[in-house]
Amino acid sequence: AQTVTQSQPEMSVQEAETVTLSCTYDTSESDYYLFWYKQPPSRQMILVIRQEAYKQQNATENRFSVNFQKAAKSFSLKISDSQLGDTAMYFCAFRKQGAQKLVFGQGTRLTINP
Amino acid sequence: KAGVTQTPRYLIKTRGQQVTLSCSPISGHRSVSWYQQTPGQGLQFLFEYFSETQRNKGNFPGRFSGRQFSNSRSEMNVSTLELGDSALYLCASSLDGTSGSWDEQYFGPGTRLTVT
Numbered sequence A: 001a002q003t004v005t006q007s008q009p010e011m012s013v014q015e016a017e018t019v020t021l022s023c024t025y026d027t028s029e030s031d032y033y034l035f036w037y038k039q040p041p042s043r044q045m046i047l048v049i050r051q052e053a054y055k056q057q058n059a060t061e062n063r064f065s066v067n068f069q070k071a072a073k074s075f076s077l078k079i080s081d082s083q084l085g086d087t088a089m090y091f092c093a094f095r096k097q098g099a100q101k102l103v104f105g106q107g108t109r110l111t112i113n114p
Numbered sequence B: 001k002a003g004v005t006q007t008p009r010y011l012i013k014t015r016g017q018q019v020t021l022s023c024s025p026i027s028g029h030r031s032v033s034w035y036q037q038t039p040g041q042g043l044q045f046l047f048e049y050f051s052e053t054q055r056n057k058g059n060f061p062g063r064f065s066g067r068q069f070s071n072s073r074s075e076m077n078v079s080t081l082e083l084g085d086s087a088l089y090l091c092a093s094s095l096d097g098t099s100g101s102w103d104e105q106y107f108g109p110g111t112r113l114t115v116t
Helices: none
Strands: A003-005 A010-014 A019-021 A024-026 A032-039 A046-052 A064-069 A074-079 A088-096 A108-113 B005-007 B010-013 B019-024 B031-038 B042-050 B053-057 B064-068 B074-078 B087-094 B111-115
Touching: A003 A088, A010 A019, A019 A108, A024 A074, A032 A064, A046 A064, A046 A074, A074 A088, B005 B087, B010 B019, B019 B087, B019 B111, B031 B074, B042 B064, B042 B074, B074 B087
Parallel strands: A010 A108, B010 B111
Antiparallel strands: A003 A024, A019 A074, A032 A046, A032 A088, A064 A074, A088 A108, B005 B019, B019 B074, B031 B042, B031 B087, B042 B053, B064 B074, B087 B111
16 A cells, blocks of 8 residues: 655745655555645645656656655655745645556645745 | 536535535546545545446445446435544546546545534
8 A cells, every 4th residue: 555644744934935845655556646736725626746756857847846756755845936825735645557546645734924 | 618516515414414425527537536635634535436437445434435427427425424524525537547648637626524
């Protein structure tokens, strides 16, 4: 069975700062995807960024980038130039290839302060 | 294109009752997954349906069941409700998921179930 661990329950930074959210996972699968999802207060869960395990290059989406360390089973999210709208719960998730089931971490509540 | 819709958005039930939640996926999506979100247990996978068949199931008691219709709309049912069933129930839809390539899952707004 796969497990996903987020060790930071809460984080808080000032607007425009850079913040890094941590995630580790455990799996015996060789083909899988890793995701970061954002759940703003009282709003829908949306996908922030994804990483295919077979790709060595770290994924980036505008201000969001990941540091994927496959051997260490680590998958951190870096948010650059943080904005007030980044305030949300962030979930790290695992999905093995060919399946739809997502295994989520416990989440990190991120607050961006003005 | 309309997003994933879930009805009702809020629900209050009494212990022992049963409840049915509905999820309408994005048009053309054939896979629907359900998740339970609670402060204590986080997000947990309930089950996934594809082409009217349950394709995967999480570790929940038999009181939790679901189905999918020919138009891909899905329902989940919880019988004999317990206080611990109070949660946000999320559904997510995707095109297929059976191919080797990746397809994104889109989440609905959820149904907030409160059991008293």
